[in-house]
Amino acid sequence: MxxxxxxxxxxxxxxxxxxxxxxxxxxxxxxxxxxxxxxxxxxxxxxxxxxxxxxxxxxxxxxxxxxxxxxxxxxxxxxxxxxxxxxxxxxxxxxxxxxxxxxxxxxxxxxxxxxxxxxxxxxxxxxxxxxxxxxxxxxxxxxxxxxxxxxxxxxxxxxxxxxxxxxxxxxxxxxxxxxxxxxxxxxADIKIRIGQRFPNATHLIKVAAETAVGKREKMYVFGTDYPTKDGTCIRDYxxxxxxxxxxxxxxxxxxxxxxxxxxxGYGYGYSVLEVINTMKKVSGVDFKVEFTGRREGDPAILIADNSKIKNKMKWQPKYNNLELICKTALEWEKKLLKEEA
Ligand SMILES: NC(=O)c1ccc[n+]([C@@H]2O[C@H](COP(=O)([O-])OP(=O)(O)OC[C@H]3O[C@@H](n4cnc5c(N)ncnc54)[C@H](O)[C@@H]3O)[C@@H](O)[C@H]2O)c1
Missing domain, CATH: 3.40.50.720 (NAD(P)-binding Rossmann-like Domain)
Incomplete structure (x- = not known):
């Protein structure tokens, strides 16, 4: 084609x-x-x-x-x-x-x-x-x-x-x-050839990876009083x-x-704190996290029902693993850091 x-x-x-x-x-x-x-x-x-x-x-x-x-x-x-x-x-x-x-x-x-x-x-x-x-x-x-x-x-x-x-x-x-x-x-690409380059990204995992490699001094958690297991928002990564x-x-x-x-989506959600703790674990860096108020318009939980794409298109995810997702984001961030040095 x-x-x-x-x-x-x-x-x-x-x-x-x-x-x-x-x-x-x-x-x-x-x-x-x-x-x-x-x-x-x-x-x-x-x-x-x-x-x-x-x-x-x-x-x-x-x-x-x-x-x-x-x-x-x-x-x-x-x-x-x-x-x-x-x-x-x-x-x-x-x-x-x-x-x-x-x-x-x-x-x-x-x-x-x-x-x-x-x-x-x-x-x-x-x-x-x-x-x-x-x-x-x-x-x-x-x-x-x-x-x-x-x-x-x-x-x-x-x-x-x-x-x-x-x-x-x-x-x-x-x-x-x-x-x-x-x-x-x-x-990022499982072989870490490409990834998200745009500076000032707002995506949680990108921000956590940037904080883990020291590009950001700290990161923020927006809202700790949501009706979820640990009070932070849950998303399907x-x-x-x-x-x-x-x-x-x-x-x-x-x-x-x-x-x-x-x-x-994967049909499963992780809280903001779970994501941050996973990034801390895979990076070995206990980076600084500041808790602040909710952002307007953030739903507490967003999780996809993915049965339609799995059944009709026979789509089968291969990288359904938060540690792996965080690792690829982190390795990509390290690569960017080297490129900028
Ligand atoms: N990133 C996410 O989590 C996410 C979630 C849901 C939907 N999406 C959708 O996925 C798509 C891609 O998002 P992304 O995260 O790769 O964003 P991105 O900003 O990295 O990519 C968008 C690309 O489009 C180009 N572009 C923007 N306006 C253009 C224009 N007028 N003419 C030519 N090029 C233009 C930009 O230069 C950029 O390369 C978007 O449509 C977005 O709405 C993204």
């Missing part, structure tokens, strides 16, 4: 590109504006392509999805079979302060990309959605049928894109999509390589099946 990957220089997109290069012969074109993605990641992906004798299979175009004529030209010229769409703005508090950025980048640019796919016969679309579409879910574990009620512009901007996809799937029967709703994505595998499965799945929505 000839695949367009938007946001392939970013955290999750780059892991999917790496996995496609390791495991398939697909041709890949990455479009990324490098706003949070990195040219160093692209360089590593090119090295991986070279090692796999697939240099010809990987193309990178630095472009912004809001440049509609440019994106249209690329889509017309390249005749893609499928799009995997990662590019987005992803920081929840920023979305509250600057909703227009989120609706423009996440909803408007996605709508344009879908339109260009429809205009140019690109009939497979895989979309990065998020557990944030559920808001404060009334049932745990969260099923794909649990009502969607986002509580911030980020979640709403993603839900609006989901709606565009669903309506287009109904209106144009040849057009098929898979919506993957990710829970908390964490860790999925290793980024298992998530990458879900995308490869989704591509195969779309060939013979209809459009659908799937949760991506």
């Amino acid at each position: 000839n695949i367009l990957i938007t946001g392939g220089a970013g955290y999750i997109g780059s892991h999917v590109v790496k996995q496609l290069l390791d495991e398939t012969n697909h041709n890949i074109t990455i479009i990324d504006n490098l706003s949070t993605g990195s040219i160093k990641t692209i360089k590593t992906l090119k090295e991986i392509a070279k090692i796999n004798n697939k240099e010809e299979n990987l193309d990178f175009i630095e472009a912004d999805l809001s440049n509609f004529p440019l994106i249209e030209g690329i889509i017309k010229a390249k005749k893609f079979d499928a799009v995997i769409h990662f590019a987005a703005s992803i920081i929840v508090p920023e979305s509250v302060k600057n909703p227009i950025k989120y609706y423009m980048n996440n909803t408007v640019n996605t709508t344009n990309l879908i339109k260009l796919c429809l205009d140019n016969n690109v009939n497979k679309f895989i979309f990065s959605s998020t557990a944030a579409v559920y808001g404060q879910p009334y049932e745990i574990p969260v099923k794909e049928t649990t009502p969607t009620k986002p509580i911030n512009p980020y979640g709403m901007s993603k839900l609006m894109s989901e709606t565009v996809l669903k309506d287009c799937g109904l209106a144009y029967p040849d057009f098929k999509y898979i919506i993957l709703r990710y829970f908390n994505v964490a860790g 999925i290793h980024v390589d298992d998530l990458a595998d879900a995308h490869i499965k989704a591509l195969e799945y779309l060939t013979d099946n209809d459009s659908d929505v799937f949760n991506c």
